Amino acid sequence: MSTKHSKNAGKFLQNGELAKWHDQTLWMMRVKRDNMSRQLPEWEHLRDMACAIKMYSNSHLDLLLQEFEKNAQANGAHVYWAKDADEYCSIVYNILHAHNVKHFIKSKSMLAEECGLNEFLEEKGVEVVESDLGERILQLMHKKPSHIVVPAIHIKKEEIGELFVKEMGTEPGNNDQTYLTHAARKNLRHKFIEAEAAMTGANFAVASTGECVVCTNEGNADMGTSQPKLQITAFGLEKIVPARESLGVFTRLLARSGTGQPITTYTSHYRKPRQGGELHIIIVDNGRSRILADKEHVKTLNCLRCGACMNTCPVYRRSGGYSYTYFIPGPIGINLGMLKAPLHYFDNVSACSLCYSCQNVCPARVDLADQIYRWRQKLDGLSVASSSKKFMSGGMKTLMEHPRLFNFALHNAHTVNAFPRWMVYNGLNDWGKEHDMPKFAKESFNEMWKKNKVK
16 A cells, blocks of 8 residues: 555654644644634534535535526626636636736635646746735745645744745845735735736635625735736635525634634625626536535535644644645545545545544534545555555454454463564564554453452
8 A cells, every 4th residue: 555645744754843833833723713613602503504505505506506607697707617627727828818918816726726727827928926925935935735724834934034035035034924924015016016817716606696705814815806907716616605694604614613713804705897807707617526426425515625624633733734645635635635536645545543533623514534434445445455454454353253362362462572572573563663562461451350350
């Protein structure tokens, strides 16, 4: 079985200080989420409602998306449908090319990341600038996001300071966060003014009004769309919600779950093109309709992309986003990767302790851990199951099914304590490579129970 994730995690853990900081920072976000949830007596009811609305929306996509298209067109927007990543990228480029756009500014969009939009446009000669601060930092570093909400969470301020000296001419050694933020704002201001077109993703698309809703903390989406007259918005078809009443459920859950805020600083509604401008909306499938037909994994489409599952996941927190081979890491990324290409991303399935923390915090009740467990059961059928794990599981099955053999092994287990170290810690003992093996007691619990020693 592939060990890409474990090897990548090993590289991440070589910097112990960064790994510890990464773990603690993300757990702090989980704690903030818990504090926020306790302030709402109706929290669990909101989660139930979010799940129900999502399940309804995703089972009525044909009606809701057509309703959205009709209302968006009535608002003066142009609406396009893209069946896959190639079609999506081509539509964006054709719009830009028709308007002779050479400078293009974007706010954060995981859909654009999913479809490789930046690389596609840059190959066509269009300058693409990310306006989200974290995304901009990573763009200048030529790196990918490691988290879907806080994409540069793994980058320390000292590293950013060095980058800004090179890219923005800041003071060497000045790593003050406020100073660096102001430098980035000044640098981006010129990019905003220079841009001939702007693009946003959409956290939600409201069928009854034909509007797109974008939730940000930096206001960069609003800044980008306020200057150029050409605006593009793109979203995956699962972002549709029936009406503003249902939208209210999600906006109460999204920021509280992801960052521990009551609501994002900006919740912007894009409905009509600005005066004298154009609004183009692209609805993207790219495999989502195929997920709808998968009863075991359809709830994956409930995901709000809040990142709560990553913030709580003990594996993600301690291994970093780059340890995963799919572009979205963590529990949701494991499932999305397997739905995309199981033979390519199956190594991520082992990056889970099945603690169920992700499933317990998901605001839309995506059954993340259940799905990961089901994927594990399918690995053997895909011919990618670990041979050593199969051997061990087979041995344990035999042991558990034969009580006499089990009790014999239990009675004599303590003799292993006297084995030479090389017999216990060797190439066959993967656990022993990272951990000390436990010492077996001379007397088992079963034996103590029979002797009436347990009270």
